Amino acid sequence: MPxxxxxxALRAFLDENLTGKEIARVLPVAIxxxxxxxxxxxxxxxxxxxxxxxxxxxxxxxxxxxxxEPLHLLIHLARAGWLQWRDVLPSGPPRPxxxxxALRVALTGGDGFDLTEAGTTKRLAVHLVRDPAxxxxxxxxxxxxxxxxxxxxxxxxxxxxxxxRQVKGALRDQSLIAGIGNAxxxxxxxxxxxxxxxxxxxxxxxxxxLLYEATRTTLTDAVERSHGVAAGxxxxxxxxxxxxxxxxxxxxxxCGDTVREVSFSDSSLQYCPTCQTGxxxxxxxxxxxxxx
Numbered sequence: 001m002p003x004x005x006x007x008x009a010l011r012a013f014l015d016e017n018l019t020g021k022e023i024a025r026v027l028p029v030a031i032x033x034x035x036x037x038x039x040x041x042x043x044x045x046x047x048x049x050x051x052x053x054x055x056x057x058x059x060x061x062x063x064x065x066x067x068x069e070p071l072h073l074l075i076h077l078a079r080a081g082w083l084q085w086r087d088v089l090p091s092g093p094p095r096p097x098x099x100x101x102a103l104r105v106a107l108t109g110g111d112g113f114d115l116t117e118a119g120t121t122k123r124l125a126v127h128l129v130r131d132p133a134x135x136x137x138x139x140x141x142x143x144x145x146x147x148x149x150x151x152x153x154x155x156x157x158x159x160x161x162x163x164x165r166q167v168k169g170a171l172r173d174q175s176l177i178a179g180i181g182n183a184x185x186x187x188x189x190x191x192x193x194x195x196x197x198x199x200x201x202x203x204x205x206x207x208x209x210l211l212y213e214a215t216r217t218t219l220t221d222a223v224e225r226s227h228g229v230a231a232g233x234x235x236x237x238x239x240x241x242x243x244x245x246x247x248x249x250x251x252x253x254x255c256g257d258t259v260r261e262v263s264f265s266d267s268s269l270q271y272c273p274t275c276q277t278g279x280x281x282x283x284x285x286x287x288x289x290x291x292x
Contacts, residue, residue, distance in 0.1 A: 001182065002057065002234075003179060004178075004219055004222075004223075005223045006235075010234065013231050015052040017085065018107075021108070023048075023049065023106070023108070024106045024107055025044075026045075026104070027103065029095075030122065033115065033126050034126050035127050036129060039069075039128055044063055055178065056179040057174075057179055058076050059083075060073075072128070072129050072130070072132050073126065073127075073128055074128075074135050076125045080118040081116065083113055083116075084116060085113045101115075102114075103126055144178050145180065146179075146216070152213075155211075171188060171215070182245070184245075186244055186269055189276060190243055190244045190271065191217065195282070196269055197282065226238070254275055257273055257275070
């Protein structure tokens with residue numbers, strides 16, 4: 001799933017390639033992708049892109065709209081969605097079918113981008129609204145962890161309201177902190193040398209500081225690695241920078257221990273026992289159920 005660093009890189013790429021250009025048409029291919037109907041997508045025809053922003057994992061393409069009314073095209077790529085920029089779009093209209101293409105944004109200059117989604121579970125979401133806060137997923141977002149005012153005290157105050165949670169779940173809660181998902185929560189916890197199952201309520205002041213610093217550093221470094229990378233290469237860039245997530249069975253780059261995994265019904269987490277859990281492997285709950 002694209003998380004804050006990749007979405008921020010896409011934002012920067014689109015800001016450079018979209019801002020100031022005129023939209024010819026926005027063509028939905030998969031019915032499931034469009035989550036709003038007022039205003040209609042046709043309201044974007046002839047409008048000029050004025051800025052590209054980001055709210056957590058949401059991209060926000062702001063336009064003047066055909067009549068000059070500010071409109072926001074909000075895009076959430078979900079788990080299997082992606083954005084593919086095309087310098088030259090196909091001349092014919094896209095055909096609905098079983099392929100991955102979900103929506104196309106065509107510019108008057110002949111360029112534009114496609115939104116695609118792999119797999120059969122369709123969660124990619126596009127909203128056209130007058131105010132980003134009209135999208136429930138945006139309205140409920142917590143603060144951005146890379147914002148200038150997101151300091152250690154602000155982080156501690158958020159955690160104080162999540163003392164009954166495990167630390168990985170708290171980091172992934174979009175209403176608590178915007179933009180962090182499964183991959184970067186693993187990376188943050190590895191950098192902080194902390195178990196993903198550690199209760200938030202058990203964090204000491206020093207551990208809270210360490211977790212805050214790991215959050216800022218991990219995300220900042222990932223954004224810097226992605227800066228200037230073309231949209232089509234961002235997935236590979238993300239994977240190359242991960243130290244434990246998605247690396248089950250490989251050697252930890254810090255201590256050399258074997259990276260281990262805990263599996264759940266629809267996801268998994270990775271961690272280093274030596275760095276994070278005092279050398280003790282965590283129980284794989286799915287495997288434990290199978291053995292009973």
